[in-house]
Amino acid sequence: MASPSSQTSFSAKFVVKCCVSELVVPAKPTPNEVKNLSDIDDQKGLRGYFPMIWFYKKNDKKPSMELEGKEKDPVKVIKEALGRALVYYYPLAGRLKEGLDGKLLVDCNGEGVLFIEADADVSFEQLGHPIQPPFPYVDEILSNFPAYDGILGCPLLLIQVIRMSCGGLILAINFTHVMLDGFGLSQFLNTCGEIAKGIEEPSIQPVWQRELLNARNPPRITQIHHEYLQEATDIDHPNFHQTEAINRSFFFGPDQIMAIRNHLPPHLVNTCTRFELLTACIWKCRTLALNMDPEEVVQVSCVFNGRHKDIINDLSLPPGYYGNVFSYSAAVSKAGVLCEKPLGYAMELVKLAKSKMDAEYIRSAADLMVIKRRPREKLKGNYIVSDITRLGLEDVDFGWGLPEYAGPPMTYPYLGCNVKYKSKGEDGILVLICLPLSVMERFQQELTKIITIPRGT
Missing domain, CATH: 3.30.559.10 (Chloramphenicol acetyltransferase-like domain)
Structure with a gap:
């Protein structure tokens, strides 16, 4: 039967030691310009950071990830791939600002995405099984991410790579939803993965063209949208906190x-x-x-x-x-x-x-x-x-x-x-x-x- 995941049997103290926190910029010069988001992007409910997490076991069957007989450092591999991927996805290295009527704009200034290198003296086996939410150690994983007051002028993507004592790794991400949806995030990360494995450029070239999902001129509401409040000033709350x-x-x-x-x-x-x-x-x-x-x-x-x-x-x-x-x-x-x-x-x-x-x-x-x-x-x-x-x-x-x-x-x-x-x-x-x-x-x-x-x- 469908049963809830029991609290994972976690057999160790999970302490994440942050080694380095830095901004990763595009590996090559990129256009310095201001780009508009679409009116689908620019929803108030998307104006925040949303966490995602990946758990990887050590894989001894990947000789391609060895260098001169020594296993490559996943932190260095991912960070380098990130910088090269940002050449194609350079708006993600920019910063948000507000334009006319509070609409968000992307200043493609190349300031970079936040990258955190960390270690945890915990093995994959100690995490307990199955590996599924709720994770009793999730606060320790996410606590290295800065708590920004809003999204304006802040990094649009926060990435943390945690090495585990067994050789496994944890990838944690906070992303700004106005920049991309889950499909877009997957496309970007799979591009990073392709580059990390030696492909020179993305198999899928990224496309901006956010004007394609702007409001029409003149705008006209043709459907009943129960999912939204009637007015931007309306206030309501979920049935529990x-x-x-x-x-x-x-x-x-x-x-x-x-x-x-x-x-x-x-x-x-x-x-x-x-x-x-x-x-x-x-x-x-x-x-x-x-x-x-x-x-x-x-x-x-x-x-x-x-x-x-x-x-x-x-x-x-x-x-x-x-x-x-x-x-x-x-x-x-x-x-x-x-x-x-x-x-x-x-x-x-x-x-x-x-x-x-x-x-x-x-x-x-x-x-x-x-x-x-x-x-x-x-x-x-x-x-x-x-x-x-x-x-x-x-x-x-x-x-x-x-x-x-x-x-x-x-x-x-x-x-x-x-x-x-x-x-x-x-x-x-x-x-x-x-x-x-x-x-x-x-x-x-x-x-x-x-x-x-x-x-x-």
Whole structure:
């Protein structure tokens, strides 16, 4: 059954010793210019730093990563590859500033990205198994990152490489989401990996062209965007605060997915995707666990990647575009109705929301950012789902093989995240969720009912 990841059995004191903190600049001169972000990039909810983490075991089967019989230092390899990759992705080495009406601009001044070299006197085996969130030592890993007051004038990418005593390594990143989405981050890191392994230039050339996702002239909102507040000045809060909550992750393999499908009516069993299935299931169980007022309106906002073949063609986005190409589409219901009705009700709502996601929806969202002056995402009663299983983060290889885990180290009260993951040799999806402890226990009980109790009993 899908069970939460237990607190990892961690058998050592995890102390990260920061050796060097420096700015890595492009390896060659790059244009000194100011670039505009798109209106999809320039959302208030993206104006912050978002952490990601990769764990790599020592790989003794990679002789190419040896130099004169001695293993190469991963810190030096990655840092050099980073500098060379920034020649192509030079805006990432710049700094953000505000232009007219507070819109963000990128000053491509080549000041560099922050690079931290560190060591931890801990072996991979001591981290415990499985390697999946929540990590009891995550604060020690992320504590070397500076806590900037905002993102203006600060490095846009923070990278830390931690050598482990066993020869493994941990890569931790804080990235500024307005500069790139998860797909763009994966494209950049895979470029670093290619260069680290000896390729002279990227196999996919990066493309800026952010004007392609600017608001139209004149802007016009053509869709209903439940996912955003009505006005930029509106204020709301999630149903509980971060300090009340804990993180857990749940693995869904083929058996769990089939068990959930068994709760659907016949016309939905074979017509829903795995993402739709998990989203409907988690949304329903989460709402039940929160014991909300039956009359309160709740919603699940699905983050859809606009790089789907049909959408990206309609948007005229070229290969290599690494800016944000996503939008949210929300399924909405009263809490009481969602909780009382069978799972098929939630599934129908999720499928309907997903069907609305096309190029016009993304253009309407860009127009909304201009007309409504960049409103924030709605938080109260909202559950935002981000699926990163197809971004290629787990393919990032600097020459030492593929990571044991690749994805966010945590999530937040209003956000769930689906990560590609392998458990005991079985491919599946790891769902990260954040809830207060008592609510988390009820959530697990509701999830267990769906996965272990046959439909109709």
